[in-house]
Amino acid sequence: MGALIFYLLAALTIGSALIVALSRNIVYSAFSLLGTFMGVAGLYALLAADFVAVIQILVYVGGILVLIIFAVMLTHRIDDVAVSNRSVGRLPAALIVGAVGVIMSVGVVGARWAQKADVQAAPTTYGIGDAFLGPYILPFEFASVVLLVVLIGAVVVSRKEIREETGS
Amino acid sequence: MSIALLDIGLRHFLLVSLVVFALGLYCVLTRKNAIGILMGVELILNSANINYIAFSHFSSGRYDGQIFAIFVIMLAAAEAVIGLAIVLGIYQNFATIDVEATDNLQG
Numbered sequence: 001m002g003a004l005i006f007y008l009l010a011a012l013t014i015g016s017a018l019i020v021a022l023s024r025n026i027v028y029s030a031f032s033l034l035g036t037f038m039g040v041a042g043l044y045a046l047l048a049a050d051f052v053a054v055i056q057i058l059v060y061v062g063g064i065l066v067l068i069i070f071a072v073m074l075t076h077r078i079d080d081v082a083v084s085n086r087s088v089g090r091l092p093a094a095l096i097v098g099a100v101g102v103i104m105s106v107g108v109v110g111a112r113w114a115q116k117a118d119v120q121a122a123p124t125t126y127g128i129g130d131a132f133l134g135p136y137i138l139p140f141e142f143a144s145v146v147l148l149v150v151l152i153g154a155v156v157v158s159r160k161e162i163r164e165e166t167g168s
Numbered sequence: 169m170s171i172a173l174l175d176i177g178l179r180h181f182l183l184v185s186l187v188v189f190a191l192g193l194y195c196v197l198t199r200k201n202a203i204g205i206l207m208g209v210e211l212i213l214n215s216a217n218i219n220y221i222a223f224s225h226f227s228s229g230r231y232d233g234q235i236f237a238i239f240v241i242m243l244a245a246a247e248a249v250i251g252l253a254i255v256l257g258i259y260q261n262f263a264t265i266d267v268e269a270t271d272n273l274q275g
Binding site: 002003006010013014017018020021022026029030033036037040043044047048049051052055056059060063064067068070071072074075089090092093094096097098100101104105108109113114115116119124127128131132136139143146147150151153154157158 | 195
């Protein structure tokens with residue numbers, strides 16, 4: 001049962017990632033990111049990371065994906081598929097990616113990973129909250145500062161520049 | 169060495185993550201569209217997160233891996249916001265988001 005769920009989620013994730021990477025239409029790529037993000041969230045849930053799965057859906061699907069689709073719709077001539085998503089250097093890119101993939105898969109399959117014998121799933125939210133306010137309090141606060149800087153930076157970068165004539 | 173098909177272990181998740189990483193890398197390398205490149209970066213970050221959660225689940229039983237994954241998600245959101253703001257700024261100035269057209273700084 002668990003294996004079946006795993007293979008379904010893996011197929012969803014990898015299939016949508018294939019469309020994201022290979023589709024010639026940027027709109028299809030943007031929408032199939034939804035499948036990838038949901039599949040990855042399902043994999044998190046399968047790995048007993050319930051809190052991170054919900055965060056993945058909230059932040060990626062609710063935030064980043066909506067932003068990306070907004071940007072696609074704002075910048076893209078929808079009837080002009082050939083211009084919108086042309087890619088260059090397919091063959092060298094495929095060679096590089098293939099080489100990287102072969103090397104890494106040899107590493108993944110060949111290495112003797114130390115695994116715990118009995119893995120049990122338990123609710124994680126309490127422990128994560130405890131860790132954020134305990135040993136990880138400094139990175140947590142830094143994260144809030146980073147988000148504030150990003151908020152201000154995005155406004156500064158994307159606003160229209162209006163120069164007021166001061167009459168000097 | 170061999171991978172059991174029905175007994176889902178760490179390697180299965182690592183292989184899924186590897187495939188997603190390779191597709192993200194291909195997306196980053198071949199796209200000329202700046203938003204397409206950002207999508208590839210999101211795929212790569214997701215594959216890194218799968219690795220974090222898988223190692224966390226199968227090794228320690230502690231929450232360090234999940235907390236790193238949450239930080240990665242936060243930084244991915246920040247990167248997407250700034251990246252897309254820059255892309256929209258480029259689009260306002262150049263009327264295109266082809267990354268090969270915006271080469272004014274190459275001298």
